[in-house]
Amino acid sequence: MPTQEPPFSTILLFGLPGTGTSWLGKILDSHPGTLYRNEPDSLSRLSPLPLVADADQGETFGDAIRSFNAALPGIRETSVTGSLPVFPKDYLTPSRYRLQKLAIWATKVPAFFLGTCAIPDFTGASEMPDLQVVWKSTSSVARIGLIGRSIPWSRGTLLVRHPCGFVASVLRANASRDFPTSAPALGASGNIEALLEVNSAKRKGLTLEDFRNLSLVERLAWQWTLYYEKAMEDIEHLNGFDLLRYEDLCRYPFRTTRAIMDRYRMELSPQTVEFLNTSILGRQADYYEVQKAASRHAFTWKGELSGDQIGRILAVTEGSPPMGLYEEALPEEEPRALDREVSET
Numbered sequence: 001m002p003t004q005e006p007p008f009s010t011i012l013l014f015g016l017p018g019t020g021t022s023w024l025g026k027i028l029d030s031h032p033g034t035l036y037r038n039e040p041d042s043l044s045r046l047s048p049l050p051l052v053a054d055a056d057q058g059e060t061f062g063d064a065i066r067s068f069n070a071a072l073p074g075i076r077e078t079s080v081t082g083s084l085p086v087f088p089k090d091y092l093t094p095s096r097y098r099l100q101k102l103a104i105w106a107t108k109v110p111a112f113f114l115g116t117c118a119i120p121d122f123t124g125a126s127e128m129p130d131l132q133v134v135w136k137s138t139s140s141v142a143r144i145g146l147i148g149r150s151i152p153w154s155r156g157t158l159l160v161r162h163p164c165g166f167v168a169s170v171l172r173a174n175a176s177r178d179f180p181t182s183a184p185a186l187g188a189s190g191n192i193e194a195l196l197e198v199n200s201a202k203r204k205g206l207t208l209e210d211f212r213n214l215s216l217v218e219r220l221a222w223q224w225t226l227y228y229e230k231a232m233e234d235i236e237h238l239n240g241f242d243l244l245r246y247e248d249l250c251r252y253p254f255r256t257t258r259a260i261m262d263r264y265r266m267e268l269s270p271q272t273v274e275f276l277n278t279s280i281l282g283r284q285a286d287y288y289e290v291q292k293a294a295s296r297h298a299f300t301w302k303g304e305l306s307g308d309q310i311g312r313i314l315a316v317t318e319g320s321p322p323m324g325l326y327e328e329a330l331p332e333e334e335p336r337a338l339d340r341e342v343s344e345t
Contacts, residue, residue, distance in 0.1 A: 005153045006070045008035075008131040011264055012147065012241075015159030016227055017138045017186065018169025020246040023279065024159060025136035026083070027257055030275040031266050032090045035125045036134045037072050038083045045071070052194035055145030055234045065150040072133050073125055076118040078104070078111040087271060091128035132264065141227045142195065145234025148241060155240035155264060158231055161298075162247060162326055163317045164310055167220045168301035186223055200229035200321075217309045221316035228322035243325065250298035251331035253280050299330075 011028065015021040022038075029036035045068050049061050075081060082104045088097050099122040107117040125131055140147060141158070148154060161169070170186050192211055195201055211219060235241040242263070249256045253276050254268075261268050305313075317323040 007129075008073065008133050010069055010072070010151055010154040011132055011134045012140075012144065012151075012154055012156030013134055013136040013159065014141050014144050014156065014231070015138060015161070015246075016141055016166060016224065018166050018173060019138075019159050019161035020249060021136055021138055021159055022083075024157070024244075024249060024260075025134060026085070026279070027272060027275065028134045028260075028264075029083075030087050030272040031132075031261070031269055032088060032271060033128075033130065033266060034132045034134050035073055035089075035123070036083070036136070037075060037080050038136050039138065040072060040075050040080045040135060041068070041137050041140050042079070049143060049146075050194065051139060051142060051191050052198065052230070053143035053146045055149055057146050058150050061146060062150040065147055069135070069151050069154075072135060073131075074121075076121060077116045078107050078119055079116045081119050082107060082111070085275075087275075089123070089125070091125045091131070092123055096122045096124065132266070141231050142191070142198075144231050144241075145238065148235060148238045156235070156238070156242075157260065158228075158235060158241065158243050159249075160228060160243060160245055160322060160325055162245075162301070162330065163221055163224045163313050163323070164305055165246070165298065165301045166224050167217055167309070167313055168304045170220055171216075172304070186220060192223070192226075195223070195226045195230070198226065198230045200233065201226050215312065217305075218312050218316055221313040225317050225320045225322060229320060232321055245325060247298045247330050250280075 011034075013021060013025055013028065025036060025038060028034055046064070048064060053061065084104075086101045086104055088094075092100060099120075103120045103122065107119050111117045144156065144158060148156060193208060196206060196208060196211075206222065211222060214222065232243065235243075240263075244256070244260070254273075257272065257276060258268050261272075
């Protein structure tokens with residue numbers, strides 16, 4: 001198994017479902033020098049790795065993680081490589097770009113019936129110097145420390161959304177039966193047994209019986225708290241990893257994207273500017289839709305959750321380290337201010 005650094009760098013983009021990972025993933029995908037992989041860890045390739053893992057388990061799982069990382073450019077499943085929209089790339093000639101786009105569309109129909117299909121590869125991406133592979137995941141939040149330590153050349157962003165926004169998004173997805181299959185079993189006991197063994201959960205004294213007796217909204221609030229407390233502890237001493245509030249990306253998309261691109265040593269390309277302009281002014285609201293009215297979408301929970309639900313969520317999350325990210329006031333949700341930022345770009 002390979003243990004050395006591969007001929008590309010890796011960007012880990014992790015966050016719980018409904019926290020904007022698909023949108024930020026596509027923002028990074030819009031850069032002509034990146035290769036985007038959507039939920040590659042949802043496949044069986046990382047099945048030996050527990051969904052809740054200690055950051056110091058590298059001796060046990062490090063080789064498997066590095067082998068998985070090295071294989072990312074070669075993954076061809078539609079669910080991983082076929083997410084839309086498709087962008088031109090520096091490593092794609094115009095003819096190869098057209099062929100790759102056609103190949104993705106051609107596999108969409110059989111993938112709908114078969115679950116997933118392999119997309120022919122016309123990219124030649126692995127031959128490109130300075131390639132940056134973006135690994136986007138909603139299922140590896142509680143193992144980000146182990147993955148980050150096992151791939152020391154990686155950098156990453158942990159995307160966090162206000163717990164009320166997260167809970168409202170999960171409830172909406174459950175109601176529409178449009179929940180990502182790769183995500184943790186949110187709201188159910190799922191991996192809660194393992195989460196209850198982490199230090200932050202032990203300090204709180206929460207038991208599995210307590211958890212099962214809670215309302216769905218409270219269970220989701222606890223999972224938000226425990227997943228993000230663990231992830232924040234895991235990345236605290238990892239170089240090149242940072243936290244990002246979804247609301248800041250929504251309210252200040254260009255400013256925030258510039259800062260992210262600077263961290264990853266990429267320029268804000270005209271292609272990314274065009275995608276941002278399109279996506280932030282969209283009107284769709286599907287779970288996976290990346291073209292949304294961003295400033296409004298960040299705060300839809302205010303009209304979706306009742307006062308009682310909001311109170312229950314805040315009672316669970318109050319005083320937790322991830323909730324400390326929201327001690328600073330949330331950005332204004334006034335669309336005109338966002339439009340001014342767009343017009344100035």
